Amino acid sequence: MKNIHDFYNMMEDGNIMLSFKGEVTSDLLTSILQIMESKMEVLDESPKIKKKVYNILVECLQNLYHHIDEDDTLTAANEKSALFMIRKSDDGDYSIMTGNYIANENVNHLKSRLDKINSMDKEELKDYYKEVLNNGEMSAKGGGGLGMIDIARKSGKKLDYSFVNIDNNFSFFSLIVNIAQ
Amino acid sequence: MEELIVEGSSKTPTIKFNPETGYLLVRGRSIPENSIEFYKPLVDALEAYNKNSKSQTKVDIQLEYFNTSSSKCILDVFKKLEVINAGSSEVTINWYYEEDDEDMLEAGEDYQAIISVPFKMIEVEEE
Numbered sequence: 153m154k155n156i157h158d159f160y161n162m163m164e165d166g167n168i169m170l171s172f173k174g175e176v177t178s179d180l181l182t183s184i185l186q187i188m189e190s191k192m193e194v195l196d197e198s199p200k201i202k203k204k205v206y207n208i209l210v211e212c213l214q215n216l217y218h219h220i221d222e223d224d225t226l227t228a229a230n231e232k233s234a235l236f237m238i239r240k241s242d243d244g245d246y247s248i249m250t251g252n253y254i255a256n257e258n259v260n261h262l263k264s265r266l267d268k269i270n271s272m273d274k275e276e277l278k279d280y281y282k283e284v285l286n287n288g289e290m291s292a293k294g295g296g297g298l299g300m301i302d303i304a305r306k307s308g309k310k311l312d313y314s315f316v317n318i319d320n321n322f323s324f325f326s327l328i329v330n331i332a333q
Numbered sequence: 334m335e336e337l338i339v340e341g342s343s344k345t346p347t348i349k350f351n352p353e354t355g356y357l358l359v360r361g362r363s364i365p366e367n368s369i370e371f372y373k374p375l376v377d378a379l380e381a382y383n384k385n386s387k388s389q390t391k392v393d394i395q396l397e398y399f400n401t402s403s404s405k406c407i408l409d410v411f412k413k414l415e416v417i418n419a420g421s422s423e424v425t426i427n428w429y430y431e432e433d434d435e436d437m438l439e440a441g442e443d444y445q446a447i448i449s450v451p452f453k454m455i456e457v458e459e460e
Contacts, residue, residue, distance in 0.1 A: 178366055181366070182343065182344065185343075185364075186343070199431065199433065199434075199459050200433050200434070203398070203434060203436065203437075204436070206398060207398060207400075207436065210364050210398065210400050211400060211401060214364075214366060214400060214402065217366055218366070278439070278443070281443065282443050282446060282447060285404060285405065285408055285443065285447070286408070286447050288405075298401035298402075298404060298405070299401050301401075302401045302404075305436075306436055
């Protein structure tokens with residue numbers, strides 16, 4: 153077990169502004185958004201970057217929230233637990249990082265969706281967004297398959313993702329979204 | 334028909350819809366986890382309004398943020414307005430965005446491309 157100072161240094165060196173590990177609830181989401189909004193206010197960020205970070209943050213957190221709520225293969229507490237971190241680099245760029253468990257049977261589907269999104273340029277993403285918005289089905293909880301497309305559009309960057317196989321049932325999905333100043 | 338008034342919160346917008354004057358206002362943030370439930374009363378009210386609509390219907394959309402879950406519901410609202418516009422009422426949608434907020438302008442243009450109702454993009458100064 154590392155001591156607390158080691159944890160502190162890891163977060164300090166990594167420029168981590170905020171991190172959370174656990175089950176993502178609606179109340180937690182509200183709190184994180186409030187904290188980040190006031191932090192960006194204190195940092196005197198431009199309205200443009202504040203809006204971008206906030207929008208992408210909402211989508212990333214709600215992805216975690218809906219995923220945990222809707223994937224009934226996640227049963228144990230640790231499977232529902234997710235990691236969330238937000239970082240601001242020395243040159244001012246933001247990164248939003250999320251990690252969560254996903255059933256192995258869903259990995260290929262998610263991977264092909266992310267690859268499809270990453271293969272598209274700005275105009276193609278706009279058209280794809282409109283197509284899914286107009287024709288896509290919405291899940292009962294309101295997740296509509298638009299979240300990742302929106303994140304890619306608003307960040308203007310490729311989605312940096314990876315899967316680590318954990319066992320026969322689960323993999324760990326990591327996503328880094330970079331937002332330039 | 335009664336006026337629909339929903340007070341805004343940190344995650345949901347203020348909604349005012351007056352069927353007597355044909356005026357709809359949606360203002361604030363729309364980032365609820367479950368947006369279908371939130372928008373249902375408005376979608377229902379528009380459905381009822383279509384049976385007895387005013388000659389003109391004016392819509393002001395002044396959103397600061399909205400999530401992708403809301404974006405589908407907002408489209409549902411616009412599709413109702415499209416039906417109303419094709420009927421006996423002339424509908425205008427004013428889409429407000431803050432200067433420099435290209436994402437919000439683009440979002441309005443996305444809807445404009447999908448919905449056949451006259452859209453006006455209105456730039457406002459940052460608060």
